[in-house]
Amino acid sequence: MSIPILTFFNNKGGVGKTSLVYHTAWMMADLGKRVLCVDLDPQANLTSAFLSDDRLEKIWSDAPVQVNTVYQGVRPLLDVGDIQIPEIQYVDARLGLLAGDLGLSRFEDELSQVWAAALNDRNLTRPFRILTAFWRMAQQAAVDFEADVIVFDVGPNLGAINRAALLASNAVVVPLGADLFSLQGLRNLGPTLREWRQGWRKRVDNWPDAEFTLPQGEMQPIGYVAMRHGVRLDRPVKAYTRWLARIPHEYRLSVLGEQDVASLPIESDPHCIAMLKNYQSLIPMGQDARKPIFYLRPADGAIGAHANAAQLAYTDFKLLTQSILRRMNLPCDAFI
Numbered sequence: 001m002s003i004p005i006l007t008f009f010n011n012k013g014g015v016g017k018t019s020l021v022y023h024t025a026w027m028m029a030d031l032g033k034r035v036l037c038v039d040l041d042p043q044a045n046l047t048s049a050f051l052s053d054d055r056l057e058k059i060w061s062d063a064p065v066q067v068n069t070v071y072q073g074v075r076p077l078l079d080v081g082d083i084q085i086p087e088i089q090y091v092d093a094r095l096g097l098l099a100g101d102l103g104l105s106r107f108e109d110e111l112s113q114v115w116a117a118a119l120n121d122r123n124l125t126r127p128f129r130i131l132t133a134f135w136r137m138a139q140q141a142a143v144d145f146e147a148d149v150i151v152f153d154v155g156p157n158l159g160a161i162n163r164a165a166l167l168a169s170n171a172v173v174v175p176l177g178a179d180l181f182s183l184q185g186l187r188n189l190g191p192t193l194r195e196w197r198q199g200w201r202k203r204v205d206n207w208p209d210a211e212f213t214l215p216q217g218e219m220q221p222i223g224y225v226a227m228r229h230g231v232r233l234d235r236p237v238k239a240y241t242r243w244l245a246r247i248p249h250e251y252r253l254s255v256l257g258e259q260d261v262a263s264l265p266i267e268s269d270p271h272c273i274a275m276l277k278n279y280q281s282l283i284p285m286g287q288d289a290r291k292p293i294f295y296l297r298p299a300d301g302a303i304g305a306h307a308n309a310a311q312l313a314y315t316d317f318k319l320l321t322q323s324i325l326r327r328m329n330l331p332c333d334a335f336i
Helices: 017-030 045-050 053-062 070-078 102-117 125-131 133-145 160-167 180-205 238-255 283-289 305-327
Strands: 005-008 035-039 089-092 095-098 149-153 171-177 220-227 272-276
Touching: 005 017, 017 035, 017 045, 017 095, 017 149, 017 305, 035 045, 035 133, 045 053, 045 095, 070 102, 070 133, 095 133, 102 125, 102 160, 125 133, 133 149, 133 160, 160 180, 171 180, 171 238, 171 305, 180 238, 220 238, 220 305, 238 272, 272 305
Parallel strands: 005 149, 005 171, 035 095, 035 149, 171 220, 220 272
Antiparallel strands: 089 095
16 A cells, blocks of 8 residues: 655745645644655755755765765666665654755656657556656655655646656645736646546556556645735735635636536635745744744744744644645544
């Protein structure tokens, strides 16, 4: 039985996706889950959030002597080899990381080429090894880490790396900003997920006698998180309210493919996992302290209103994370 994989994905950038991944992973660990994060964004922003510059420099300078990053793990596939499992970076006792690497972008072309090759009638082993590289690597590393859940961070695009990441994923959470561009992103995202899911099924059916276990390619959307950037705490302005109100309809229509969608307030939309407040004033403090904003203390500069905001953030992210775990059918009764 494979370990469930959760991916936060939106092809529209600038919605705070990596920050959401970072804080949700920390909260999962805080709630008792063993979490393995996998940084599949070639920009490696999640890795730089988790690890200090000194640690990053050592990880990247040790390559290729040591297999320290996701790219080092898949690089043998660019020749005639197979994946290697990168060293797990221990962020916390219950939180591990497969580190990102700017070099991962070199794997994009290979993934693109073998997508078509997986529909051929011969020599299917290599194409499927490449297409499932992220899934097999994450699963083996998660077994080694004894993880309960795997969390992927990916870049904001519809490229081959993200397709391979989504094929490996069981559940997808869509972060959304309160703006027109996020709505347009949904119109691209939904059809693309369906196309990838159907394309993967065709390829799996084309290899009925698979030599190794393949991911199911579920990539099931389990909801969205509205990130209210630029909105003052508890005081949304009219423009943002306007875009927020349009999200439920567009999500159902574009992502879930539902027809005759009725209007529904976002506050009562079951697909809305959370509407997160604007905690931008805390983000620089968290980055300096290298900790989630809900762990900030007076020693980190969180005093007065900032201290209150950090406490509110803990409640917000706890409720968000509990809801995600329930939607993934992961036991969390002890945390309610």
